[in-house]
Amino acid sequence: MDFNQSTEDNLFDHARIIGKPHARIDGLLKVTGRAPYAYERHDVVANQLVGYPVCATIARGKITHMDASAARAAPGVAAVITTLELEPLARADSNVAHLFGGATVEHYHQAIAVVVAGTLEQARGAASLIDVRYEEAPGVFDLEDAWSRLQNTSEPIAHIGDVDAAFDAAPMTLDETYRTASQSHAMMEPHASIVDWSDGGQMTVWTSNQMIEWTRQALATTFDIDADRIRLESPYVGGGFGGKLWLRADAVLAALGSRETGRPVKVALPRPMIFNNATHRSGTIQRLRIAAGSDGKITAFDHSAISHTLPGGSGEDAVNQTRCFYAGENRRVAHHPIDMGLPESADMRAPGEASGLAVLEIAMDEMAEKLGMDPVAFRILNDTQVNPEEPSKPFTERHFVECLRKGADTFGWAKRNLKPGGQREGQWLIGHGMAGAYRGAPTMTSGARVRLQNGRLIVETDMTDIGTGSYTILSQTAAETMGMEMGDVEVRLGNSAYPTSSGSGGQFGATSATAGVYAACVALQAQIAKRLNVDEARFENGRVVAGQLDLALADVADGEEIVAEDTINFGDFKDELEIGTFGAHFVEVAVNAYTGETRVRRMLAVCDAGRILNPITARSQVIGGMTMGVGAALTEGMSVDTERGFFVNHDLAGYEVAVHADIPEQEVIFLDTTDAASSPLKAKGVGELGICGVAAAIGNAIYNATGVRIREYPMTLDRIIEQLPAA
Amino acid sequence: MKAFSYERVSDPAQAAARAAEVPGAKFIAGGTNLLDLMKHEIEIPQHLIDVGGTGLDDIAPTDEGGLRIGALVSNAALSADARVRKDYAVLSRALVSGASGQLRNKATTGGNLLQRTRCPYFYDTGMPCNKRSPGAGCAALGEGATTRQLGIIGTSDACIATHPSDMAVALRVLDAEVETVTPTGETRRLTLEEFYQLPGDTPEVENALEQGEMITAVVLPAPVEGRHVYYKVRDRASYAFALVSVALIQTPDGTGRVALGGVAPKPWRRDEADALLPQGASAVMERLLDGARPTQENAYKLTLAERTLAALLAQE
């Protein structure tokens, strides 16, 4: 099915099931421990061995010597494969660092061996017996240094109008520098795979991955084999947040181990290795200048940022949203991805925007204060309905102002204390802050197959459910389209034997995959109509109705199965439009007047994200994003050892994500909007919108509470305490 | 993890004797710290002596009007004990601020005292660490090191790690003593000040226990009157080690005692600083933290300690 123009009024505008709250259909399996996650799939193949990774303990250099003889002789060990025994494995496009092979160490905790044994403890015990010697190479690991060298040197990504003149002419300007920390996805389930490549022919991979087809192709490239020989299954994923978009070392090491031992091998990355072995969101340093007239209208933005990457990667593009979020005729944005020897930076939930809005939305707060304006009113005044870089491109649906107004009303914004440091309860200073949120609404080609079997419908697509609710919304989509009940639909996901979908990432999954399933259902309807020799049929109440004909779906095929498959392709008419999602976050914090500890007390998000397919799963996505935003604001930061070149706090004791006690009342309001240009379901994503702007809202609330403006994340108390007023 | 042998003992003196006699032996109680360290091969015992069956899980009154807490009393049971909650509230409060409910159910009084540092470099066997491998050097003292959580006082040129226990800080302010049995069957009693050792040139030596010596109990003296407070400052609201913690017992006339956690290789207290309590937080901290050698990253702990104590004194 081609989606080449905006949708007219359609069945989803009169929906029975789409848009209604449905508890997640895989919930029972999960809470009873029966959802099969990769590492525990003991039953899929017999005779599994366990592999344990060995990782480099230098940041850069060469391995000069490896002796694995003691490890090979250790009890239970079936094989040890060291990186020196192989040429560097080919690198898939999606990988920046090599995953294995060769003597070169590109980053700390790069995998350099795998020990395969009968049990985890045998493998782990033997792993430390490998003697490794290195020749270290010098490296650059300090973003501050790079920033002082590189500032103002790279070509702007976008440059419109006359920025310098606008700043010269402006009665009010802001010029501040901000810092965001490197962050780990810190999903609950580690990277894990079981690989059966026993005969060196067919490779079967049970894994935890967001993108089945990308990863199948990456495996094919890495091992130089035909992708048709690879089958991948990832039906349940215990969180990914972008960390599992790619092929990573777990699957590679398991495959090598399996080929060597002739038995299936499973490998999970131990938590302390994930931070440096796998990917992370790069930290940034950002300089943001804003110019405005005395009427509060923004005349210019000048935003430049730096982030780190291994050579060949793209870092964290924190300036992107500044191109289109607010009005203003002049703007210049520049991003310097700087080559550094730290581990591989890559996408994490709302890549770019999460870091960019964490800064832009503080700068907006600062600017509003300079102008003596309310921060909500300042944003409303600077709303734009067209892309300011290309005014001929309208936003299809942009209800940002409504988000702001609704949020302010619901939150009681008007009643807040206006004087920073002016509201106190006991030993705590109370503050309120808000921020705007923006994230794109991309869509990707997505396919599905549907099978009608005696009145039951089976949906098959390689789409993944990474905790997001894909099973549920795809079941809703199929049931809605086919006029069936969700109980009569079975959704099968995450298997390379199924048609290629969008996969889960970039908040494109829900929109794209539901459209793909819709396309497949429409193809099925066509087949049924053809079979019944009718031109047009209605599908309702589990029946197909056409003129005089009124037949139960169970009876259309005399016990035979009817199979249909289709793919949704999104046309390039979208290139002429700006399609985005918008939101507003409001936060109340308490900051201890003595210690500077910040505790969030209340959060509200208002989202404009097109049709909300299922308010329960969508809300879960948004509060998950808000929770991650609390972490980003207050605690989550990977600390770099700038001499040794690695992330030091590489476990969940040192890298602190929010715990239950950190998360108070969270409220989410979805505006009742649809976006006909987005997809047949008029839906857009929300999974990444939820994190955008949250950190800034918290930072702004801290300022309101204390009068201390912090421009560096995470906003831990050591960054506040010396500036706190006397308690 | 390296393979090890395992035995259960029922008698503390027997446990101590066995621990002295079997090479590479270690006690295991709740296992909440030791097992993690074994998985990382930071600790590599060849033999584990499980002391869980030694019956030391009683809290009993002493003739002196205090309490004798068996070494195996769980952190959960100790914090919930009615006598502790009433007369030694600082201890209850310190305990419940630590770890999580599940961990406190397993963690024991003896094991808690002997838990090891949370220095991130200690946990990374790819990094040099004098505490883990004596003489290897200290990564935390490197040029670009992350030291935000580490110690500011009592540290040395060999090691700047802190002792992470909350319980021990409360015990220190209560003047508790550690009771042990030696491999030859003798009983010893050590104040916490005597029990914990500063790193000096030997950061691997953390306490005064001899090889094989087992903790049998912690003895609390008669209750100390006054307001008992434990405040643990941390980045998130729960389930994190202290950046700084303050244990305070304050009598109505303004005198009292203070101990700090999160700043030193042991619970940090000085009698001379206690004496300055009536003069307020800054006088106390000037004395208590005199001689501090913070890093650039953790110098905030000086301000934080003072402001935290000020908060507690202002609470009333």
Ligand SMILES: Cc1cc2nc3c(=O)[nH]c(=O)nc-3n(C[C@H](O)[C@H](O)[C@H](O)COP(=O)(O)OP(=O)(O)OC[C@H]3O[C@@H](n4cnc5c(N)ncnc54)[C@H](O)[C@@H]3O)c2cc1C
């Ligand atoms: C995730 C996590 C978070 C934590 N957070 C905190 C926190 O916030 N605050 C805090 O204070 N603690 C915290 N802890 C540490 C916890 O308190 C300790 O792990 C626990 O108290 C250790 O007790 P155990 O009985 O399990 O000791 P084990 O692990 O069994 O033993 C620890 C050590 O003590 C020795 N040992 C045990 N019993 C005896 C004995 N009777 N005589 C001599 N030697 C003995 C063992 O040989 C071993 O060396 C945390 C731990 C974890 C895992």
Ligand code: SF4
């Ligand atoms: S501070 Fe102590 S524990 Fe940390 S690395 Fe140095 S020697 Fe090891």
